[in-house]
Amino acid sequence: MKNKKNIILLAIAIFIVILFGLYRYYIYTMQDQWSEEEMAIAAAKQHSDLIKVTRTEKSVWDNVVWVIEGKDKDDRSLFVWVPFTIAYKDDETSGAKDSEYKVDETSGAIHSELLENGLSESQIKAKILNELPNIKEIRLQLGLFNGNNVWQLFYREQDHYYYRFYKFSDGTQLGEQYTLPNR
Template sequence: MKNKKKWIAVAILAVILILVSIFWYYSYVTQDQVAEKNAAIIKAKQSAGLVSTTQTWKSVWDQVYWVVQGKNAQNENIMVWVPFQKVEGQPNVPAADNSGVHTELLKNGVDEQKMTAIIQQQLPGAKIVRLQPSVFNGEYVWQLFYDDGSHHYYTFYRFSDGVATGVKYTLPNN
C-alpha cells in the first residue's frame, strides 16, 4: 500500500512539473511579442492620447506596425497605428519619433463589424480566416486573409471607406 501511495505522489509531482515547465516555456517564447505589444500601447498613450485599450493587432506586411484600438480622453473610440523598427537580436521597438504614429477616430473609418459585413456582401461564401488593420503601400487598410474553398487569398480594404484597394494575392495550394 505504501508503494502505491508513493507512485501516486511521484506521478502527481511529475504532472505538476510538466505543467509548470510548459508554462515557463510558453512565457519564454512569447516574451518578445508581449514586450512589443506593451511598448505599442505605451507609445499610443504617449503619442495619440489613448486612455484605455480594447484590442491590439500586429501587422507585418510592408513594415512592422502594431495597431491599438481603444478610447481617448473624450471617450471616443480610436485606432492608433504605431510603426516599429527592427532591432537585430532584440524585440522590435517603436519608431523613435511620433511622426509615423497615425490616429483615426473609429467613427471616421470602417470598424471591424462593418468591414466584416462589407466582405460578406462582396465575397459570399468566403471564409474569413483573419481580418486585421494594417498598412499597405502607405495606406491604412483592413487586411483580409480568406479561403474561398479552392485557394487562400490576401486582399486589402481602405480603412477610411471600406473600398477594396484592388490588390489581391493568391496563395498557392499545397
C-alpha cells in the same frame, strides 16, 4: 499499500514539475511578444489621445505594426497604428548581428484615427460579403499596406486562400487580391 501511495505521490510530483516546466517555457517564448506589445501601447498613449486600451493586434505585411484599439478622454473609439522597425546591434564577442524590433517614432509614423472617421469591423464585413458572397472569412484585422491604414482580409474561396486590403477610411480596395499558393 505504502508502495502504491509512494508511486502515486511520485507521479503527482512529476506531473506538477512537467506542468511547471511547460508554464515556464510558455512564459519564455511569449516574453518578447508581450514586451513588444507593451512598447506599442506606451507609444500609442504617448503619441495620441488614447486613454484606455480595449484590444491590440499585431499585423505583419510590408512592416510590423501594432494596432491599438481603445478610448480617448471623451470615450470615443480610437485606433492607433504603431509601426516597428528592425534595430540591429553587433555582438562583439561572436561578431553576429542580433536584431530586435523598436517602435518607429519618426515624424508621422504613429497615426491615430477615430472610429467615426473610418469603417467599423461590422461595416467592412458587410461591404466584403456584398462584394464576395461566396467566401469563407478566415481573419479580418487592421494593419498597414503601402503606407495606408487598412483592413486586411485573409479568406478562402473554393480551394484557394487570398489576401485583400481595404482602406480604413472608406473601404476602397487597395491593390489586387493576393493569392497564396496551393499546398
